[in-house]
Amino acid sequence: MKYILASASPRRKELLRKTGISFEIMPSSKEEVITEELPADVVTELAYQKAADIFSLYHKIHDEDFTVIGADTVVSYKDEILGKPADEQEALDMLSMLADRTHQVYTGVSLLIWKNGRKIIRTFYEKTEVTFYPIMREDLLSYIATGDPMDKAGAYGIQGDFAIHVKSINGDYNNVVGLPIGHLYQELKLAF
Numbered sequence: 001m002k003y004i005l006a007s008a009s010p011r012r013k014e015l016l017r018k019t020g021i022s023f024e025i026m027p028s029s030k031e032e033v034i035t036e037e038l039p040a041d042v043v044t045e046l047a048y049q050k051a052a053d054i055f056s057l058y059h060k061i062h063d064e065d066f067t068v069i070g071a072d073t074v075v076s077y078k079d080e081i082l083g084k085p086a087d088e089q090e091a092l093d094m095l096s097m098l099a100d101r102t103h104q105v106y107t108g109v110s111l112l113i114w115k116n117g118r119k120i121i122r123t124f125y126e127k128t129e130v131t132f133y134p135i136m137r138e139d140l141l142s143y144i145a146t147g148d149p150m151d152k153a154g155a156y157g158i159q160g161d162f163a164i165h166v167k168s169i170n171g172d173y174n175n176v177v178g179l180p181i182g183h184l185y186q187e188l189k190l191a192f
């Protein structure tokens, strides 16, 4: 089976590499359209859109079995969705809201499989709860000055320097980084 990761995220590439499957990377550049409201619905909707975009491009020019994997991550606090911050002020607002509290990280994953002339769709999500310690404003400002928040949902990367503020996590760590690789591996085993 040929696998395609429909993502530009270096974190997702690194996590998928752990499964041992070989895959190609084809990021989707189609504009994301959000019609849903709840975080779990939004991430599954966007994961499906990314996978479906690459599925149709690939299917047009290849006549072989293949699987496309799309994913999307958001941070959510009281069901308010936080994506990537638009600027440093928004990063500060997001991190100030998340400090000293528990929030949720949702990653949706969509598998679009073309096998023996038919299409199989498996879409799911994983939720992880993350609690931060209280954080001083100076610490937030120096973290934001590193630029690390800007390409990350919720304006932080648990795998980077922001790790020092994490009090606890409940659920799959890799889901926070951008791909719930354990759940994904189970789904791939079921599909083949």
Ligand SMILES: Cc1cn([C@H]2C[C@H](O)[C@@H](COP(=O)(O)OP(=O)(O)OP(=O)(O)O)O2)c(=O)[nH]c1=O
Pocket: 006, 007, 008, 009, 011, 012, 027, 028, 050, 071, 072, 073, 074, 075, 084, 105, 151, 152, 153, 154, 156, 157, 158, 159, 176, 177, 178
């Ligand atoms: C909360 C959190 C998010 N992130 C990242 C994961 C995702 O890459 C990013 C959320 O943006 P996404 O829109 O999910 O993904 P992306 O734009 O990086 O890649 P693509 O759409 O091409 O697949 O935030 C971390 O790396 N660490 C964290 O702790």
